[in-house]
Amino acid sequence: MHLITGATGNVGRPLVELLVAAGAPVRALSRDPEKAAAALPASVEAVRDGAEGPGTFPLEALEGVRTVFVNHAAVGDRTEALLRQAAEHGVRDVVLLSTAAALDEANPVGAHHRELERLVRESGLRWTALRPGVFHxxxxxxxxxxxxxxxxxxxxxxxxxTPVDERDIAAVAARALLDGLDGLGEGSALAGRTPVLSxxxxxxxxxxxxxxxxxxxxxxxxxxxxxxxxxxxxxxxxxxxxxxxxxxxxxxxxxxxxxxVSPVVEEVTGRPPxxxxxxxxxxxxxxxxxxxxxxxxxx
Structure with missing residues (x-):
């Protein structure tokens, strides 16, 4: 089971569609699960994100989950709690939506995402942190x-x-999640990497x-x-x-x-961005x- 945060967003929605098309079980975390269920493929399980506060996360959302896609815009200051509880509940892989701004030491947005990447690295989970540039x-x-x-x-x-299409970000994230769910040993070839997407x-x-x-x-x-x-x-x-x-x-x-320009999208998907x-x-x-x-x- 894949847990997708931000499932109805610019990256989350095409990511969910790609996972469903691959035959994978998907759970979408949403403040409004009824609205999310109406917007997403019928097979997607939409669950309510009703937790409040930085140290809490709805544990029922993690039952049976093996991979998690973390969009900080959706999770906010509960990212650390999500990662901790994911590790405690048998999740194996996490894919973080970071940003190419993390490459710029002087950029405060980059500093914020480097801290998120640190949390992911230290979570005990196999991890990938995707660094897309400017979105289309x-x-x-x-x-x-x-x-x-x-x-x-x-x-x-x-x-x-080098503006990048959200569907291409989703395609790379889907590959990382599917390899993490289905693969053995080291999991995804993207595991432990911070690929820049353009x-x-x-x-x-x-x-x-x-x-x-x-x-x-x-x-x-x-x-x-x-x-x-x-x-x-x-x-x-x-x-x-x-x-x-x-x-x-x-x-x-x-x-x-x-x-x-980064070659990663084509390397992972087999087609140009x-x-x-x-x-x-x-x-x-x-x-x-x-x-x-x-x-x-x-x-």
């Missing part, structure tokens, strides 16, 4: 501006990153805006924002200051030192366009 879906933050006046407003237009190409922010416009069939304008003003806007919108600092630092670094253009075409409706498979609106 991060571009959804631009959707309102594109719909309103066809403009993306962001800092560091020249920052070159898309197939380096793209600047301006490149992504151009590709988005191509998917929409109309120009999308890029407007460079002052980094300080952008950061202040994030904080005003409720983003914690340390997260805003981490995001600003990441793009500032990428402007000076472009992020490198999905390009941003494919994601943009599939999600064009969010930006006021016609998604892939639909006829574009006439103007």
């Amino acid at each position: 879906s991060n571009a959804l933050a631009w959707a309102e501006g594109v719909r309103t006046d066809g403009t993306v407003r962001a800092p560091y237009g020249a920052a070159r990153v 898309g197939p190409e380096q793209l600047s922010t301006e490149d992504q805006v151009r590709i988005l416009g191509e998917a929409l069939g109309r120009p999308v304008r890029f407007e460079e924002l002052d980094p300080g003003a952008w950061r202040a806007g994030l904080v005003a919108a409720g983003v914690p200051e340390w997260v805003a600092d981490g995001l600003a630092g990441h793009y500032a670094r990428a402007a000076a030192h472009p992020v490198e 999905r390009p941003f253009a494919e994601w943009a075409a599939a999600h064009a409706a969010a930006f006021g366009g016609a998604s892939a498979g639909e006829a574009p609106a006439r103007r």
Whole structure:
């Protein structure tokens, strides 16, 4: 049995679908199991995450579980409790959704995830910590501006990153979990590793805006924002200051030192990672366009 936290999220949902397609039993932990059950394949067992406080975790969720996917965004400050109780209840493998920011010693988001990776390493479980870079879906933050006046407003237009598709992150996580459940001895070939996951190409922010416009069939304008003003806007919108600092630092670094493409997705899945253009075409409706498979609106 695989226990998936964050099962209805951008990575969790395709991960669950891949595990189910492989014939694996899946349990989804959710604050709203009825809603999760409606959103996920019928064979998935959705259980309530009703525990409160950093030292608690619902033990019934771990019954019969052998592998766990940990998304800290879903588990929060109970990650250490989950790992401790997982080890006590016969779980063998854990896969952590970390971040490529962990490579940057000066990045507070990276420091936060390095601490999570430490907890995983010291859990007594076989572990893998996946380090994806910028998600394709991060571009959804631009959707309102594109719909309103066809403009993306962001800092560091020249920052070159390697956006990765959430489905590719899920595919690597699925391989690690399935190998951990079915394999013998050392388990997954990813065990004990912190692989960086990326898309197939380096793209600047301006490149992504151009590709988005191509998917929409109309120009999308890029407007460079002052980094300080952008950061202040994030904080005003409720983003914690340390997260805003981490995001600003990441793009500032990428402007000076472009992020490198990683081969891991293709090595693990046997196919190239999905390009941003494919994601943009599939999600064009969010930006006021016609998604892939639909006829574009006439103007």
